[in-house]
Amino acid sequence: DVLNEFEDQKVVEIIRRIPDLRYAKHLKELMTYPEDSVGSIMSSELVKVYADMKVEETLEYLRVRAEQDNTSFYYLYVVDRAGLLAGVVGLRVLITSPSYMAIxxxxxxxxLSINHLDDKEAAADMIQKHEFLSLPVVDNTEKLIGLVTWDDAVELIEDKLTDEYFTSSGVSSEDFETGELLSGHPVTSIKSRTPWLMFTLLGSFVTVWIGNFYTETIHTLPVLPIFIPLLGGMGGNVDTQSSALIVRGLATGHVSLSNALGYIIQQSLIGLLIGLLIGLIVSGTVAVTMGNPWLGVIIGGSLLVNMTVAAAIGTLIPLAFKQYDIDPAIASSPFISTAIDITGLTIYFGLATMTLHFLLAA
Structure with missing residues (x-):
C-alpha cells in the first residue's frame, strides 16, 4: 500500500535497493496486482506439504525449515504434486498424530480459500466470519500461491470501519488520514464538510416551509411546537437503529438485496410495535399533565406513525443505495435524518390539523 503512493520509477528504485532478494521478488509480484485485490496483500511465505508425505517426514521438514528462515505459520497447507490446494492440517493435529500416518x-x-483477484475485503470478511488465523490464496487453476493472515484482516477491517464512520458523517476519511481536516488549511476542511451541511440546510428549509404551511394550526394551538423535539428525537433514533443494522449487514454479507422487501417489512413492524409502546406511554402522560386527552392521542398517534415510517426509511434507503452501487454508509448521514424530520413534521401537523376541532373542544 505504501509503494502504491509512489511513481513507478521510484518504486523500481526502492525495490532495487532491498538487500533481501527473495523479499524484493515478493514485492514485485504484489505490485502486479490491482490495489483492491487479495493478491496485493497476500504473503507468499507459507508452509506447503504434499498429501503423500508421512507425519514423521513432515515434522522433520518443519525442523529444517525453521532453521533456514523465521517464517511463522498457523496451519500447514496440503497440495498435490501439481501444487493444487488439497487440504489443511493444524499443528496440534500433526504433532499428536502417529508418525507413520500420511498427511x-x-x-x-x-x-475454504479465496482467489487472488477477489476483493481483499472479502478475504477479511471470511477470516472474521470463520475466525481463521490465515486464509489460503489460490490462482485461477486452484494452485496455492499465498495466504492472507489474521493481522492483515484486522487492518483491513479497521480501515473499512473508519471509512464507514467518516462516510456516514459526510467527511472524507482520506482527508482525515492525511491530517488535512485537523491541522491542514481551513479551506480543505470547508470543502470536505460543506456539501453534506448544504444538503441538511436544504432539508431544514423544507421543514421551515412545512411549519409555515401549518401556521394557522400552530396559532390556534400554540402548545403543538413543544413536542416537536420529542417526535424528532424518537423518529431519529429508530431510523438510526434500522439503518445501522442494514448498513452493517450489507457490509458483512448478512443482508442481501434478494430479500429487501422482507427486511423493510420486518423493520417497519418493529418500528410499529416500538411506536405503539412509546405512543401509549406519551399519550397517557400528556393527557394527564396537559389535561387534554385528544392532545395525548394526537402526539401518541404521531409517534406511532412517525416511528413506523422512520424504521421503513432507515431500511429502504441503504438498500436502495446498494442497488445503485452507492456506498450504503452514506444512508446513515444527515441524508436520512433530514428525510425523517420532513416526514415527521408532516405527519404531526397533518394529524393535528385534521383533528383540530376535537383538540379545541377538549
Missing part, C-alpha cells in the same frame, strides 16, 4: 489421512480436505 492425506489427517488433513481436512477442501478447505
Amino acid at each position: 492425506s489421512d489427517i488433513m481436512k480436505p477442501d478447505p
Whole structure:
C-alpha cells in the first residue's frame, strides 16, 4: 500500500535497493496486482506439504525449515504434486498424530480459500466470519500461491470501519488520514464538510416551509411546537437503529438485496410495535399533565406513525443505495435524518390539523 503512493520509477528504485532478494521478488509480484485485490496483500511465505508425505517426514521438514528462515505459520497447507490446494492440517493435529500416518489421512480436505483477484475485503470478511488465523490464496487453476493472515484482516477491517464512520458523517476519511481536516488549511476542511451541511440546510428549509404551511394550526394551538423535539428525537433514533443494522449487514454479507422487501417489512413492524409502546406511554402522560386527552392521542398517534415510517426509511434507503452501487454508509448521514424530520413534521401537523376541532373542544 505504501509503494502504491509512489511513481513507478521510484518504486523500481526502492525495490532495487532491498538487500533481501527473495523479499524484493515478493514485492514485485504484489505490485502486479490491482490495489483492491487479495493478491496485493497476500504473503507468499507459507508452509506447503504434499498429501503423500508421512507425519514423521513432515515434522522433520518443519525442523529444517525453521532453521533456514523465521517464517511463522498457523496451519500447514496440503497440495498435490501439481501444487493444487488439497487440504489443511493444524499443528496440534500433526504433532499428536502417529508418525507413520500420511498427511492425506489427517488433513481436512477442501478447505475454504479465496482467489487472488477477489476483493481483499472479502478475504477479511471470511477470516472474521470463520475466525481463521490465515486464509489460503489460490490462482485461477486452484494452485496455492499465498495466504492472507489474521493481522492483515484486522487492518483491513479497521480501515473499512473508519471509512464507514467518516462516510456516514459526510467527511472524507482520506482527508482525515492525511491530517488535512485537523491541522491542514481551513479551506480543505470547508470543502470536505460543506456539501453534506448544504444538503441538511436544504432539508431544514423544507421543514421551515412545512411549519409555515401549518401556521394557522400552530396559532390556534400554540402548545403543538413543544413536542416537536420529542417526535424528532424518537423518529431519529429508530431510523438510526434500522439503518445501522442494514448498513452493517450489507457490509458483512448478512443482508442481501434478494430479500429487501422482507427486511423493510420486518423493520417497519418493529418500528410499529416500538411506536405503539412509546405512543401509549406519551399519550397517557400528556393527557394527564396537559389535561387534554385528544392532545395525548394526537402526539401518541404521531409517534406511532412517525416511528413506523422512520424504521421503513432507515431500511429502504441503504438498500436502495446498494442497488445503485452507492456506498450504503452514506444512508446513515444527515441524508436520512433530514428525510425523517420532513416526514415527521408532516405527519404531526397533518394529524393535528385534521383533528383540530376535537383538540379545541377538549
